[in-house]
Amino acid sequence: MAASTATRPADLTVDAAALIADIERYLADQAPRTAHPLVTKTTAELVAEALAGPVGDEQAAPALTAPSRLWRIIPDWALALTPARRFHGAGRAITVTQHLELTALVLQQYGWHRGGLRSRGGARCIVGAQAVLYRLGYGDEETAVAAGKRLQNVLRRRGIDEPFHAWNDRRQRDLGDVLGLIREAASDR
Template identity: 80%
Template sequence: MAASTALRPADLTVDAASLIRDIEQYLAEQAPRTAHPLVTKTTAELVAEALATPAAGEQPAPTLEAPRRLWRFIPDWALALTPARHLHGAGRQITVTQHLELTALVIQQYGWHRGGLRSRGGARCILGAQAVLYRLGYGDEETALAAGRAMQNVLRRRGIDEPYHAWNDKPKRSQGEALQLIRAAITYTKENP
């Protein structure tokens, strides 16, 4: 395995709250304009303000965050119960392109896996990364299915007929190849809206 795709244990210690912060930062960068003309701050400014540390003398709001390493072992279905999900994701609609870009982000943050949705250490396959987004409330089932169809179309163009999740699980597959497929699907969705 090349040094650029090697996973270090520290790379896998990402908790749901930090992943949500990364997703929110990505989404804020995608839509820098405010949602309503009466709002004077950009989305990025509002997100930064919400994530800022409290001023001196202010009491921070209590959080229910588990220790960082614990998030690696919590089953994916439990992500729907995280307090951070209810503050941020929870039913937020995203485009298919954004879903694919965030799928790549999850793999880069948690690590990549083959042979199952996730490893014991929390790494995810492509389908597992999509499940994380869905469980956190980013997009809906149709968005995830459309992203899957985009990846499937890329594989078909390459002469590969097996499902993308089975392709992901092939013994000689690498994280770089999985990310390359996702990025090709992003290009595909931009060219074929």
Template identity: 80%
Template sequence: MATSTVTRLADLTVDAASLIADIEAYLAEQAPRTAHPLVTKTTDQLIAEALAAPAAVDEQHAPALEAPRRLWRIIPDWALALTPARRLHGAGRQITVVQHLELTALVLQQYGHHRGGLRSRSGRRCILGAQSVLYRLGYGDEETAEAAGRAMQNVLGGRGVEEPYHAWNDRPGRDLGDALQLIREAISTYNG
């Protein structure tokens, strides 16, 4: 029995380290660039001010995450916070609302989409379940996740949908493409 526990913990650590490394690589690409060391505003902020519009979302820089192995996908969400890789790399990492939305889409793409609950037995996630993965790994906080939820809710409100986005996600026929479209619209219209 001890051997199987060690194997599972090792697999979990490798899977967690791999996912967190990919998220960290994505966040490093998103790091603000400054025009000159003496300039305190980032290049993107200066451009946005000059154009008097928010900076455009660059969908080409989304990282290609490796699909998580089965063990990593099916462990309980509370266990994500206990992984050694999370404590090493992801604990308390602040991200923006747009980054949270982009990473939520990545989790859905890698784990698969689910309706009718936060997760399936095989590890597929609904939108709220994908947000939970990020939160449990330490990326962002409750305020960030709630703001991302409001951004998605605003998109649905613009479509005339009054139900919460997590209930919308659970409707029969809803699929990964629908969920990703909602997230993309929330990213493009977010004005935080």
């Protein structure tokens, strides 16, 4: 594994930066701030409006791109060593809701997996997606534990007593079920 990582470091750098940029964009959207109390639009809306062309020009939302195969299959501990992680600092505090929504983002980008933390191709289960966030420095152990409790509470309300990681691994489960659980837990306050 070390030899293949050493032969293509450019892929790692670009993909790490892209995933972190997607996470940062999501987090920026979560904290709208206005330039002045009398202004009803957020600063981001004002900037976007100023940069937009004439009325009627439509700008497509940036597409999320899946990380390359190399980026998905490197060991999770190596995520903490990525140049993009070093650029953004040692860590960033996020809320439990943000952690859950970002967990869904990771599953959508990396792919979903059952039967283990990750597949050989790099797809992740719920806990594996949480590990990606933790290794990249988004949130801490307490945030991940609190997110797990929210997931467990949603399952309990549905009458399911098994742990969410075991629920993830059931044969009848699919990505839609998993994302539904995560999003319901994210909206649970």
